[in-house]
Amino acid sequence: MKDIELKLEDTKTSPHSEIKGHITVNYSGIYDGVVINTQIFGSNELVVYRSYNGKKISQNVSRLFINKDVMPENKAEFTAIISLESTQEHEIKFR
Numbered sequence: 001m002k003d004i005e006l007k008l009e010d011t012k013t014s015p016h017s018e019i020k021g022h023i024t025v026n027y028s029g030i031y032d033g034v035v036i037n038t039q040i041f042g043s044n045e046l047v048v049y050r051s052y053n054g055k056k057i058s059q060n061v062s063r064l065f066i067n068k069d070v071m072p073e074n075k076a077e078f079t080a081i082i083s084l085e086s087t088q089e090h091e092i093k094f095r
Contacts, residue, residue, distance in 0.1 A: 002025040004034060006089060006094055018079055019047070023066070023093070025074040033067040034080065038050070041091045052078040 004027065009020040023034055038047040046062040053066070053076055066076045084094070 001026050006036070008094070013082060015082055018050070018081055021078050021080070023071075023076045023078070025068075025071065031068060033065055033069075033071070034067075034076070036064045037064070037095050038080075039093045039095075040082070041093070042088075043090055047080045047082050047092065049080045050079060052076055 003025070005024045005025075007022050009022075011016065013019055021036075023036070025034060036049070040047065049057055051057055051062045052064060053070055055070075057064075064078060064080075066078070068074070071074070077080040
């Protein structure tokens with residue numbers, strides 16, 4: 001089992017569609033929270049996070065920090081969108 005698992009509900013996305021994901025922390029040591037960062041290969045555009053654990057994010061956030069205090073059972077869920085306007089495919093890396 002990995003220390004941190006990140007899973008997306010759907011690995012195929014399109015511009016302006018919602019991305020839903022889940023994080024599970026299996027790390028037995030002390031931690032403050034988790035940071036989710038993304039990279040869209042071949043583009044300067046960003047993935048913008050819209051919510052985590054049902055809480056809306058009012059600003060445009062491209063790097064999401066979730067404090068462990070708001071992660072019941074060391075789990076969190078998030079939503080994000082891609083504002084990329086492109087006709088070609090791009091690979092997106094979540095880390």
